Amino acid sequence: MGYRDEVESAFTHNVKQNNPDYKPIAVILSYFCNDFSSTTNHMSLITVGTMAFDAIETPFGKVDQIVGGSATYVAYSASQFVSPINQISIIGYDFPSEELEAMKKRDIHMEGVEVVPDKKSFFWSGKYHLDMNSRDTLVTDLNVLADFNPVVPESYQSSEFLMLGNLMPKLQMSVIDQMKTRPKLIVMDTMNFWMDVAMDDLKEVLKKVDVLLVNDAEARQLSGEISLVKAARIIMDMGPAFLIIKKGEHGALLFHKNHVFFAPALPLEEVFDPTGAGDTFAGGFIGHIAKTKDISFENMKRAIIVGSALASFCVEKFGPERLKEISKADIDARIQEFVQLVNFDIDLG
Amino acid sequence: MGYRDEVESAFTHNVKQNNPDYKPIAVILSYFCNDFSSTTNHMSLITVGTMAFDAIETPFGKVDQIVGGSATYVAYSASQFVSPINQISIIGYDFPSEELEAMKKRDIHMEGVEVVPDKKSFFWSGKYHLDMNSRDTLVTDLNVLADFNPVVPESYQSSEFLMLGNLMPKLQMSVIDQMKTRPKLIVMDTMNFWMDVAMDDLKEVLKKVDVLLVNDAEARQLSGEISLVKAARIIMDMGPAFLIIKKGEHGALLFHKNHVFFAPALPLEEVFDPTGAGDTFAGGFIGHIAKTKDISFENMKRAIIVGSALASFCVEKFGPERLKEISKADIDARIQEFVQLVNFDIDLG
Numbered sequence: 241m242g243y244r245d246e247v248e249s250a251f252t253h254n255v256k257q258n259n260p261d262y263k264p265i266a267v268i269l270s271y272f273c274n275d276f277s278s279t280t281n282h283m284s285l286i287t288v289g290t291m292a293f294d295a296i297e298t299p300f301g302k303v304d305q306i307v308g309g310s311a312t313y314v315a316y317s318a319s320q321f322v323s324p325i326n327q328i329s330i331i332g333y334d335f336p337s338e339e340l341e342a343m344k345k346r347d348i349h350m351e352g353v354e355v356v357p358d359k360k361s362f363f364w365s366g367k368y369h370l371d372m373n374s375r376d377t378l379v380t381d382l383n384v385l386a387d388f389n390p391v392v393p394e395s396y397q398s399s400e401f402l403m404l405g406n407l408m409p410k411l412q413m414s415v416i417d418q419m420k421t422r423p424k425l426i427v428m429d430t431m432n433f434w435m436d437v438a439m440d441d442l443k444e445v446l447k448k449v450d451v452l453l454v455n456d457a458e459a460r461q462l463s464g465e466i467s468l469v470k471a472a473r474i475i476m477d478m479g480p481a482f483l484i485i486k487k488g489e490h491g492a493l494l495f496h497k498n499h500v501f502f503a504p505a506l507p508l509e510e511v512f513d514p515t516g517a518g519d520t521f522a523g524g525f526i527g528h529i530a531k532t533k534d535i536s537f538e539n540m541k542r543a544i545i546v547g548s549a550l551a552s553f554c555v556e557k558f559g560p561e562r563l564k565e566i567s568k569a570d571i572d573a574r575i576q577e578f579v580q581l582v583n584f585d586i587d588l589g
Numbered sequence: 590m591g592y593r594d595e596v597e598s599a600f601t602h603n604v605k606q607n608n609p610d611y612k613p614i615a616v617i618l619s620y621f622c623n624d625f626s627s628t629t630n631h632m633s634l635i636t637v638g639t640m641a642f643d644a645i646e647t648p649f650g651k652v653d654q655i656v657g658g659s660a661t662y663v664a665y666s667a668s669q670f671v672s673p674i675n676q677i678s679i680i681g682y683d684f685p686s687e688e689l690e691a692m693k694k695r696d697i698h699m700e701g702v703e704v705v706p707d708k709k710s711f712f713w714s715g716k717y718h719l720d721m722n723s724r725d726t727l728v729t730d731l732n733v734l735a736d737f738n739p740v741v742p743e744s745y746q747s748s749e750f751l752m753l754g755n756l757m758p759k760l761q762m763s764v765i766d767q768m769k770t771r772p773k774l775i776v777m778d779t780m781n782f783w784m785d786v787a788m789d790d791l792k793e794v795l796k797k798v799d800v801l802l803v804n805d806a807e808a809r810q811l812s813g814e815i816s817l818v819k820a821a822r823i824i825m826d827m828g829p830a831f832l833i834i835k836k837g838e839h840g841a842l843l844f845h846k847n848h849v850f851f852a853p854a855l856p857l858e859e860v861f862d863p864t865g866a867g868d869t870f871a872g873g874f875i876g877h878i879a880k881t882k883d884i885s886f887e888n889m890k891r892a893i894i895v896g897s898a899l900a901s902f903c904v905e906k907f908g909p910e911r912l913k914e915i916s917k918a919d920i921d922a923r924i925q926e927f928v929q930l931v932n933f934d935i936d937l938g
Contacts, residue, residue, distance in 0.1 A: 500856055507849055538933075584852075584890040585891075586891045
């Protein structure tokens with residue numbers, strides 16, 4: 241029990257007895273302990289996805305083996321805002337123990353991460369084209385991923401927020417089914433591959449989630465509509481009340497009922513390695529929401545700006561390295577750049 | 590001499606004699622006569638470009654002959670904000686007199702439009718692909734355009750603003766050279782074709798203009814840089830203090846020194862015909878600036894939103910038809926949609 245928990249417990253005990261207008265102490269404390277509360281929410285976040293090795297070639301360089309995977313990027317990104325992160329994944333004997341230690345130091349819990357002693361971790365290799373918007377997959381070695389059967393530990397059951405990283409839809413569904421209490425918000429990522437090979441399963445999961453993340457091509461494939469506005473309506477009819485369409489360097493759109501919000505990507509001088517940018521965006525998005533515990537459309541707008549800011553750091557170096565270096569001040573400064581980028585003041589007179 | 594001119598003349602005469610802090614009456618009147626001043630600025634705008642026929646095929650329909658041309662779209666768009674528009678172009682015997690009358694009714698002056706009695710107007714034919722982002726040019730009949738030698742009439746010489754539509758760079762330069770007083774702002778459009786066949790001439794014009802409008806591919810071609818941020822720096826070093834990079838459905842970027850502003854395109858349910866959207870954007874941009882007489886970066890942000898709003902109407906019907914129907918209330922409502930689209934409120938705490 242840390243300092244804050246102790247204060248909270250003692251305070252709550254007293255206040256509850258004397259005050260009919262009792263509010264959870266976390267709300268009050270957050271006014272005084274802003275920095276502290278930003279990393280120590282009582283309720284937590286489950287992230288499900290891959291922890292892997294990547295080999296990446298871009299016009300700016302090449303790495304043969306670097307830590308990657310959707311849940312790795314989501315966790316590093318979300319841990320900037322919320323704690324603990326309850327990780328669910330699978331790794332082989334070769335996943336570096338230093339990386340696991342670095343994640344544990346950020347209060348990323350590993351109880352839900354299965355370690356397979358006689359197999360290698362998932363491996364992906366890709367090469368980016370000159371424009372950095374498209375890439376070719378060179379190698380996909382499933383390794384441990386072929387046997388992945390995610391288990392939600394008892395200690396994760398109180399988690400209020402669930403981030404389903406890109407995975408086989410049946411596995412995403414299995415995680416939802418294992419939750420004893422329905423999370424306050426379920427966010428789901430997916431990709432075109434599952435639309436090609438498991439569309440029916442995918443549609444079943446869609447009925448159970450609140451927010452879907454896809455890119456523009458995937459939104460068109462899933463809906464069969466070229467117009468993104470029409471596509472959004474069709475996809476929201478499939479289940480998710482909120483839809484985020486990621487357009488890479490062209491920003492992201494958030495749809496909800498008949499509302500739409502657009503957040504640009506920051507125009508960057510150099511994009512060094514786009515790998516993980518989408519997962520980092522998702523981590524910043526769910527991290528901000530889990531921190532603020534506010535699932536309104538207005539707050540999701542802010543979460544998209546936060547996610548975009550985190551993604552803009554991710555692409556500055558190979559792998560998740562840059563995400564480990566940045567501070568709250570760095571993130572705030574980057575968010576301020578987004579405000580400047582789109583801020584205008586118009587008087588319709 | 591209209592009512593406002595009379596008031597202005599009398600007022601100026603009195604005030605100038607008694608007030609050492611004399612300010613042009615237009616500035617003062619604009620506080621009181623907002624609607625009036627929005628369409629009757631004393632100083633005016635020159636637009637140079639083509640007036641043409643187009644044949645267009647899109648996935649939604651086909652027209653064999655419709656009025657088009659860069660100066661047509663710019664003039665219809667800008668005339669929503671400023672008056673008169675001093676048009677410079679060339680047409681053949683076949684250009685419809687009803688169209689000329691409709692333009693004159695909007696105070697679009699035709700003294701600088703040469704009519705060639707024995708030749709046809711410029712003709713362009715194109716077919717859009719399914720995604721509406723790319724098109725094939727099927728026919729380009731220069732006709733009268735082959736002999737175009739723009740002349741700036743004496744009556745246009747007091748114009749404060751100059752919009753150089755996409756034309757052979759030598760012709761754009763000739764218009765600049767004919768101006769006895771350097772306009773307050775020169776905005777220039779161009780295209781990849783001139784970069785292929787007349788790059789040296791184009792670079793000479795760039796030295797003389799304040800704002801350049803290009804699309805993202807053209808910015809890359811002109812600068813030899815893939816990164817738009819780096820491309821912008823290189824292009825601004827060539828002359829223009831402001832650079833607008835249009836990205837079609839992905840919005841537009843405004844660069845100035847080390848500042849950047851991003852305006853999205855409105856996510857539309859249907860894009861019926863994108864022809865003229867870029868010129869309509871340019872017309873709204875320069876129209877707003879000519880109306881407000883404010884060439885600051887802050888006001889250019891507003892001008893980009895106004896241009897984007899006008900462009901979003903243009904694509905709703907074939908040709909410039911939609912631009913003729915819309916009212917100030919329609920435009921204000923559309924601008925309000927842009928405000929909603931990007932508006933967020935973030936507290937860095």
